[in-house]
Amino acid sequence: MKNKSDLSVAIVGGGIGGAAAAVALHSKGIKANIYEQASDIRELGAGIGMRPPTVHFFKDWGIYEEIVQKSSISGYMAVLTAHGEVLVKEEWPVLTDNPKEDWARLIHRADLIETFFNQVPTENVHLKHRCKKVIEHEECVEIQFENGNRIEADLLIAADGIRSVVRQQIFSDVKPIYSGMHAYRTVLPEKEAFNLAPDDTFRVFVAESGSHVYLMPLPHRNQVSYDITVHSEDKSWKPVVSIEEILEHLQEFNPMFQKMADLAESFTCRAIYDIDPIDRWTSGRIALLGDAAHAMLHHRGQGANMAIQDGGVLAEAVMKADTIQEALKIYESLRKPINHEYQKLSRLTPNNKRGTAFPEKEILKF
Numbered sequence: 001m002k003n004k005s006d007l008s009v010a011i012v013g014g015g016i017g018g019a020a021a022a023v024a025l026h027s028k029g030i031k032a033n034i035y036e037q038a039s040d041i042r043e044l045g046a047g048i049g050m051r052p053p054t055v056h057f058f059k060d061w062g063i064y065e066e067i068v069q070k071s072s073i074s075g076y077m078a079v080l081t082a083h084g085e086v087l088v089k090e091e092w093p094v095l096t097d098n099p100k101e102d103w104a105r106l107i108h109r110a111d112l113i114e115t116f117f118n119q120v121p122t123e124n125v126h127l128k129h130r131c132k133k134v135i136e137h138e139e140c141v142e143i144q145f146e147n148g149n150r151i152e153a154d155l156l157i158a159a160d161g162i163r164s165v166v167r168q169q170i171f172s173d174v175k176p177i178y179s180g181m182h183a184y185r186t187v188l189p190e191k192e193a194f195n196l197a198p199d200d201t202f203r204v205f206v207a208e209s210g211s212h213v214y215l216m217p218l219p220h221r222n223q224v225s226y227d228i229t230v231h232s233e234d235k236s237w238k239p240v241v242s243i244e245e246i247l248e249h250l251q252e253f254n255p256m257f258q259k260m261a262d263l264a265e266s267f268t269c270r271a272i273y274d275i276d277p278i279d280r281w282t283s284g285r286i287a288l289l290g291d292a293a294h295a296m297l298h299h300r301g302q303g304a305n306m307a308i309q310d311g312g313v314l315a316e317a318v319m320k321a322d323t324i325q326e327a328l329k330i331y332e333s334l335r336k337p338i339n340h341e342y343q344k345l346s347r348l349t350p351n352n353k354r355g356t357a358f359p360e361k362e363i364l365k366f
């Protein structure tokens with residue numbers, strides 16, 4: 001392999017996974033260029049929980065202090081009935097017994113992506129670059145974009161999401177499957193959450209129908225992230241849903257949830273798709289990462305965590321290995337088993353019969 005600092009790495013997709021991989025590589029002195037189809041970098045107005053192993057990587061990459069400024073610690077996760085009776089409340093699993101150990105942190109997605117992009121020099125971010133084709137050569141990988149540009153790289157990291165063009169072209173024609181659910185997400189001022197999220201606990205309210213509401217406190221912003229997951233027949237990727245329909249879905253919950261929805265300026269609505277695990281994530285000089293490799297349902301709150309950890313492990317593998325091919329083998333062997341477990345586990349919807357807020361604790365070591 002060339003000197004690591006001379007490697008040219010192309011990352012297709014500037015979402016959480018692609019951006020995290022760029023930060024991980026830059027922190028090790030490896031330049032990575034991000035090619036993103038959109039004309040700007042934007043993340044949804046919603047909160048997201050960062051798990052201890054993910055926060056551990058933030059320390060390695062030198063962004064922990066910035067993350068701390070933009071996030072809040074969460075002590076517990078609780079599962080409640082639709083009317084607020086607590087069924088189970090548990091501490092977030094940590095990595096060690098050290099009480100000062102990395103802790104779960106709650107952050108707004110926009111702040112997370114901003115923190116990542118603060119680390120990536122502007123000249124390494126290429127917007128309006130939609131990858132349409134990749135060609136594997138012995139000495140490089142060639143990437144063609146819809147805007148007519150074409151580049152060559154020593155390593156391609158495909159972080160282009162659940163509908164990955166690279167996965168479909170090189171690895172697998174497995175198609176995303178509609179889960180039968182929609183997610184509606186917004187962020188409200190704390191006072192408009194009517195004391196339903198009064199402390200640092202991340203709460204999931206579960207209705208008999210299987211609908212659920214997630215309330216994630218973001219006290220550093222004086223806000224609460226409000227996510228509603230419901231059953232729907234509508235498979236369109238970006239469904240258009242009226243506030244009246246959202247209010248109807250909330251009928252079986254504490255009436256305050258309807259009031260909160262009424263106060264929201266807007267919701268982002270998304271149909272939730274899942275995908276079966278695929279056999280291979282790497283080929284020659286190409287690696288899939290994040291949702292492109294292993295999209296999963298959001299019920300365990302792990303998709304973004306896994307994408308970020310993929311980036312950390314991949315960067316470490318590149319540093320350790322003598323060739324790109326060897327690095328990708330290390331990466332795939334370390335990340336595939338855990339992600340496949342989470343893909344399966346994520347199909348378990350939160351419910352009031354499981355007796356734990358973290359079914360993953362029984363299966364995986366943190």
Ligand SMILES: Cc1cc2nc3c(=O)[nH]c(=O)nc-3n(C[C@H](O)[C@H](O)[C@H](O)COP(=O)(O)OP(=O)(O)OC[C@H]3O[C@@H](n4cnc5c(N)ncnc54)[C@H](O)[C@@H]3O)c2cc1C
Nearest residue numbers: 013015016017037131161183290291298301302303304305
């Ligand atoms: C309702 C909901 C709640 C969730 N909550 C959590 C949570 O609490 N914790 C958690 O860990 N995870 C959560 N997730 C999962 C998490 O959002 C995803 O796993 C994560 O965003 C995946 O990141 P990614 O970068 O791999 O893919 P994406 O975010 O999909 O990013 C892919 C990027 O690639 C770009 N792109 C696509 N195709 C091309 C192309 N051909 N050329 C160039 N660019 C391209 C896209 O524009 C996009 O910017 C949740 C998901 C949902 C739906």
